[in-house]
Amino acid sequence: MKLLQFAIGTLLSSAPLLALATSASERSDLNLRPGVTDISQQVHGLHMMMFYICVAIAVVVFGLMFYSMIRHRKSKGAKPANFHDNVKVEIAWTVVPFLILIAMAVPAANTLIDMEDVSKPDLTVLVTGSQWKWHYKYMDNDVEFFSLLATQREQIENKFTKGENYLLEVDRPLVIPTGQKVRFLITSDDVIHSWWVPDFAVKKDANPGFINEAWTNVNEPGVYRGQCAELCGKDHGFMPIVVIAKDPDDYNAWIAEQEAIAQRAAEEEQRLLAMSMSMEELMSTGKGIHDSVCAACHMPNGEGLPGVFPSIKGSQIALEDQQAHIEIIVYGSAGTAMQSFAKQLTMSEIAAVITYQRNAWGNNTGDMVQAKDINAVMNGN
Amino acid sequence: MSTVTDTANTPATDDAHGHDDHHHHIPKGITRWLLTTNHKDIGTLYLWFAFIMFLVGGAMAMVIRAELFQPGLQIIEPNFFNQMTTVHGLIMVFGAVMPAFTGLANWLIPMMIGAPDMALPRMNNWSFWILPFAFLILLSSLFVEGGGPAFGWTFYAPLSTTYSGDSTALFVFSVHIMGISSIMGAINVVVTIFNMRAPGMTYMKMPLFVWTWLITAFLLIAVMPVLAGVVTMVLTDKYFGTSFFDAAGGGDPVLFQHIFWFFGHPEVYIMILPAFGIISHIVPTFSRKRLFGYASMVYATASIALLSFIVWAHHMFTTGMPVLAELFFMVATMVIAVPTGVKVFNWVATMWRGSLTFEVPMLFAIAFIILFTIGGLSGLMLAIVPVDFQYHDTYFVVAHFHYVLVTGAIFSIMAAVYYWLPKWTGRMFDIKLAKLHFWCSLVSVNVLFFPMHFVGLAGMPRRIPDYALQFADFNKWISIGGFAFGLSQLIFLALVIKACRKKGEKVSSQVWDGAEGLEWEIPSPAPYHTFETPPLVK
Numbered sequence: 001m002k003l004l005q006f007a008i009g010t011l012l013s014s015a016p017l018l019a020l021a022t023s024a025s026e027r028s029d030l031n032l033r034p035g036v037t038d039i040s041q042q043v044h045g046l047h048m049m050m051f052y053i054c055v056a057i058a059v060v061v062f063g064l065m066f067y068s069m070i071r072h073r074k075s076k077g078a079k080p081a082n083f084h085d086n087v088k089v090e091i092a093w094t095v096v097p098f099l100i101l102i103a104m105a106v107p108a109a110n111t112l113i114d115m116e117d118v119s120k121p122d123l124t125v126l127v128t129g130s131q132w133k134w135h136y137k138y139m140d141n142d143v144e145f146f147s148l149l150a151t152q153r154e155q156i157e158n159k160f161t162k163g164e165n166y167l168l169e170v171d172r173p174l175v176i177p178t179g180q181k182v183r184f185l186i187t188s189d190d191v192i193h194s195w196w197v198p199d200f201a202v203k204k205d206a207n208p209g210f211i212n213e214a215w216t217n218v219n220e221p222g223v224y225r226g227q228c229a230e231l232c233g234k235d236h237g238f239m240p241i242v243v244i245a246k247d248p249d250d251y252n253a254w255i256a257e258q259e260a261i262a263q264r265a266a267e268e269e270q271r272l273l274a275m276s277m278s279m280e281e282l283m284s285t286g287k288g289i290h291d292s293v294c295a296a297c298h299m300p301n302g303e304g305l306p307g308v309f310p311s312i313k314g315s316q317i318a319l320e321d322q323q324a325h326i327e328i329i330v331y332g333s334a335g336t337a338m339q340s341f342a343k344q345l346t347m348s349e350i351a352a353v354i355t356y357q358r359n360a361w362g363n364n365t366g367d368m369v370q371a372k373d374i375n376a377v378m379n380g381n
Numbered sequence: 382m383s384t385v386t387d388t389a390n391t392p393a394t395d396d397a398h399g400h401d402d403h404h405h406h407i408p409k410g411i412t413r414w415l416l417t418t419n420h421k422d423i424g425t426l427y428l429w430f431a432f433i434m435f436l437v438g439g440a441m442a443m444v445i446r447a448e449l450f451q452p453g454l455q456i457i458e459p460n461f462f463n464q465m466t467t468v469h470g471l472i473m474v475f476g477a478v479m480p481a482f483t484g485l486a487n488w489l490i491p492m493m494i495g496a497p498d499m500a501l502p503r504m505n506n507w508s509f510w511i512l513p514f515a516f517l518i519l520l521s522s523l524f525v526e527g528g529g530p531a532f533g534w535t536f537y538a539p540l541s542t543t544y545s546g547d548s549t550a551l552f553v554f555s556v557h558i559m560g561i562s563s564i565m566g567a568i569n570v571v572v573t574i575f576n577m578r579a580p581g582m583t584y585m586k587m588p589l590f591v592w593t594w595l596i597t598a599f600l601l602i603a604v605m606p607v608l609a610g611v612v613t614m615v616l617t618d619k620y621f622g623t624s625f626f627d628a629a630g631g632g633d634p635v636l637f638q639h640i641f642w643f644f645g646h647p648e649v650y651i652m653i654l655p656a657f658g659i660i661s662h663i664v665p666t667f668s669r670k671r672l673f674g675y676a677s678m679v680y681a682t683a684s685i686a687l688l689s690f691i692v693w694a695h696h697m698f699t700t701g702m703p704v705l706a707e708l709f710f711m712v713a714t715m716v717i718a719v720p721t722g723v724k725v726f727n728w729v730a731t732m733w734r735g736s737l738t739f740e741v742p743m744l745f746a747i748a749f750i751i752l753f754t755i756g757g758l759s760g761l762m763l764a765i766v767p768v769d770f771q772y773h774d775t776y777f778v779v780a781h782f783h784y785v786l787v788t789g790a791i792f793s794i795m796a797a798v799y800y801w802l803p804k805w806t807g808r809m810f811d812i813k814l815a816k817l818h819f820w821c822s823l824v825s826v827n828v829l830f831f832p833m834h835f836v837g838l839a840g841m842p843r844r845i846p847d848y849a850l851q852f853a854d855f856n857k858w859i860s861i862g863g864f865a866f867g868l869s870q871l872i873f874l875a876l877v878i879k880a881c882r883k884k885g886e887k888v889s890s891q892v893w894d895g896a897e898g899l900e901w902e903i904p905s906p907a908p909y910h911t912f913e914t915p916p917l918v919k
């Protein structure tokens with residue numbers, strides 16, 4: 001009875017799960033997805049090969065164990081045998097695993113060598129991680145942008161119903177063409193992040209100060225989602241990756257449109273330099289920027305996280321030194337988590353958020369900062 | 382776990398100083414435990430400390446699983462979540478598993494080799510008593526402004542340097558103390574085994590628990606200083622302006638990972654080799670048959686230990702290594718499967734045509750062999766670099782290392798406690814309660830860790846406080862399994878307390894009818910002092 005109990009218990013707790021994994025290998029919530037590139041499909045093949053070999057080994061080893069547990073029980077009158085070594089058997093079970101390992105290593109090495117061959121790309125994208133967003137720069141075009149989590153804070157806080165792509169949606173996805181070899185140069189501005197899109201079988205660490213390379217060649221147009229895979233601080237779970245693969249024609253149209261938009265935005269920025277915004281405008285724009293960008297560390301109430309992220313509310317910089325306030329946002333603060341926002345925000349946005357921070361939460365300085373003040377710091381005119 | 386106080390024939394006095402001179406004299410009260418140099422007392426202290434830390438680290442795991450019960454942020458903030466995962470890992474590795482094995486070593490090695498005590502008893506006392514302070518410092522860091530360490534137990538730079546909270550200095554100091562304790566404990570084990578074996582106890586006659594611990598001790602002495610080095614580099618990078626891990630100053634953040642894992646991979650085997658020793662004692666006893674392939678077990682353990690120094694970068698395949706380095710570390714890692722396989726085959730061959738019974742230690746040992754093998758096989762999958770790119774830093778890895786650490790290391794520790802507890806207390810533990818503990822643990826631990834393979838493969842990264850909706854169903858089950866496994870350990874607590882109160886039937890000196898070894902030749906409970914005159918081993 002004891003043995004039966006044991007067998008049932010062990011089977012209940014693990015074997016059916018294994019069986020489930022095999023039968024449902026196509027279901028994406030149970031197993032690795034085959035993905036949409038030749039490489040990712042090879043990787044999936046390797047994964048399934050490894051899985052079946054492991055299951056086979058487990059069945060043999062556990063099978064012998066259970067046979068012994070059923071047949072060689074004292075309660076069945078089993079008398080212990082006297083052997084305690086056997087050179088032939090021991091050599092066999094040392095050599096046979098070696099052969100199995102070689103059978104695994106050869107195809108794995110071939111796939112790996114293909115994966116690491118980043119030569120002759122059709123297109124290169126620089127991917128930069130920072131706390132807690134991704135930045136994409138197309139090296140062959142004049143297009144670059146940040147990509148931030150688009151899920152509303154209220155969904156995370158369980159106030160709104162969670163959408164279908166909860167935590168896997170961004171404001172501006174990366175767009176790449178299908179059928180072309182896209183090379184990624186991957187780096188970081190602060191801590192280590194890791195850029196991972198499961199459907200491409202691409203996961204590469206973004207190391208600050210160093211550049212890693214990876215590549216993909218997507219077969220089918222579609223939307224592919226991934227996440228940062230290396231612990232990078234508080235909001236590590238909130239910096240997803242979304243890649244849209246488009247037909248080359250659609251991609252070319254898209255990239256041309258992006259260049260035009262970037263051009264117009266630069267002109268608009270110049271136009272805004274000459275204008276002054278009202279206090280109301282500054283405060284409402286500034287609140288939006290603060291809540292979506294600054295609040296990740298300094299919190300919506302401006303109080304930060306004591307001991308980790310400093311408070312803006314009541315701080316010396318926000319109350320007194322306006323020049324330092326502009327500089328810390330434009331340049332960041334070396335040796336701390338405070339990054340530079342000059343690339344991420346326009347001058348008028350920086351002006352608005354500084355005005356907001358100097359007048360919100362009891363920081364009643366009455367200061368108004370305009371885009372031209374930011375321009376003075378950034379470009380010295 | 383200790384009842385030795387009542388076993389001596391002579392009455393004890395309160396004089397704690399003279400006990401080295403009086404063989405049957407046991408001091409009483411708190412000074413007995415504070416000043417003890419007795420290997421059995423120190424073993425007991427280590428085991429209780431490890432158990433308390435296991436419950437504390439387990440409570441943190443419960444907090445993690447409660448937050449992950451459903452998507453969205455419910456209970457705790459992401460920053461505190463990261464503190465929980467970090468401190469859970471540190472406590473379980475350095476506070477639960479390692480001290481538990483050191484406790485077992487203290488209790489068992491002298492009794493197994495026929496020695497009167499450990500070779501360096503005063504250092505033994507000190508190596509235990511600095512540990513509680515290390516963990517007080519670590520735990521108190523959770524209460525300073527900004528909270529405790531939140532960069533993962535692997536404390537990758539620069540997250541742990543430039544970007545960490547103010548409590549990092551406390552973390553570094555606490556790891557230093559843990560390291561000193563481990564090194565001292567390891568030196569004691571080596572010196573004891575080298576010098577204090579009974580006449581006739583040649584190396585190739587030593588019980589396997591002694592062998593595996595000897596090899597483990599060398600690993601500890603080799604790599605704990607590396608850990609001390611890397612935490613010191615973190616300290617100076619953060620507070621003293623060095624740039625070991627900062628590219629802006631000529632350093633390299635990936636250097637941190639190389640140094641950390643040069644410690645970290647041997648550390649993994651530090652936590653499993655003594656387990657191999659334990660299982661190699663229990664399986665022959667309840668198979669009533671000698672261990673199959675004793676010599677190959679010794680050589681396999683030594684090979685695993687040596688290989689552990691050349692596989693560290695398999696934790697770092699995504700950091701961007703040259704392809705040749707990736708291939709080297711892949712092949713070296715796969716080779717470890719061979720000696721590990723030899724061990725599993727030897728255990729199965731020991732059971733083969735034995736005369737098996739299924740007492741509680743044997744149940745845990747069999748569960749160990751099966752579940753550790755599952756963890757080993759997923760480890761083999763992780764060695765394959767192209768697929769590791771998909772597995773790395775997902776719940777698949779979390780599943781893998783919890784199979785080898787919980788159903789591996791911790792199940793072996795529980796097996797050991799059930800196996801030797803009657804020797805320590807002189808009484809049989811409550812078998813019904815023990816079986817309840819086993820079955821509850823076995824079922825819940827698989828509900829807890831098995832589905833982690835699935836969510837990992839489906840793409841859930843590790844160390845995230847909130848997750849996408851497709852992972853919700855499995856995470857619910859994982860949390861339920863987690864709570865059940867946590868509660869099951871309270872059964873174990875109740876059982877051990879009951880055993881310490883000397884409930885239950887008295888046992889013979891051999892306790893289990895197939896047990897062999899010097900520790901089974903002394904009376905149960907083991908007297909306070911044993912083998913004052915060394916036995917002769919044939």
